Amino acid sequence: MSRSMPVPSSAVSRRMARTRGKDNPRERELRSALHRQGLRFRIHYAIPGTKRSIDIAFTKWRLAVFCDGCFWHGCPIHATTPKTNQEWWKDKIATNKARDLDTDSRLTSAGWQVLRIWEHVTVDDAIALIRSQLQQISAREPARAQRANER
Numbered sequence: 001m002s003r004s005m006p007v008p009s010s011a012v013s014r015r016m017a018r019t020r021g022k023d024n025p026r027e028r029e030l031r032s033a034l035h036r037q038g039l040r041f042r043i044h045y046a047i048p049g050t051k052r053s054i055d056i057a058f059t060k061w062r063l064a065v066f067c068d069g070c071f072w073h074g075c076p077i078h079a080t081t082p083k084t085n086q087e088w089w090k091d092k093i094a095t096n097k098a099r100d101l102d103t104d105s106r107l108t109s110a111g112w113q114v115l116r117i118w119e120h121v122t123v124d125d126a127i128a129l130i131r132s133q134l135q136q137i138s139a140r141e142p143a144r145a146q147r148a149n150e151r
């Protein structure tokens with residue numbers, strides 16, 4: 001099958017339009033809930049040496065949170081391959097997953113913790129995950145917790 005024929009069906013195009021952007025509704029919902037809870041973070045925080053960015057970055061804690069769309073990032077529960085151009089899509093999503101792994105290893109080597117949250121996780125569960133990570137980091141690194149509080 002040729003790779004030069006990526007003409008997505010209209011249903012797929014709509015899904016792309018809906019989930020592709022950096023500011024998908026699900027992510028915005030999570031950010032405002034975090035903000036309401038008094039948590040402070042940066043968004044679209046640039047990752048040095050790449051054109052990528054961290055969706056939600058707790059810079060003082062070096063916790064990088066990504067909101068991964070089930071379709072684009074190949075969620076093991078909801079990953080579906082569009083019926084047309086299957087090979088092209090499989091390849092595309094495999095490329096995305098490889099990029100995610102590379103992003104994770106870059107961040108990890110720079111001392112960050114990476115938390116990837118699937119789109120299908122509820123906002124409440126996502127917040128619980130983030131809070132538990134922040135707690136673990138502050139328990140492990142009290143000095144960092146101190147600096148974060150001083151801010």
Ligand SMILES: [Zn+2]
Pocket residue numbers: 070075076077078079118119120
């Ligand atoms: Zn999913």
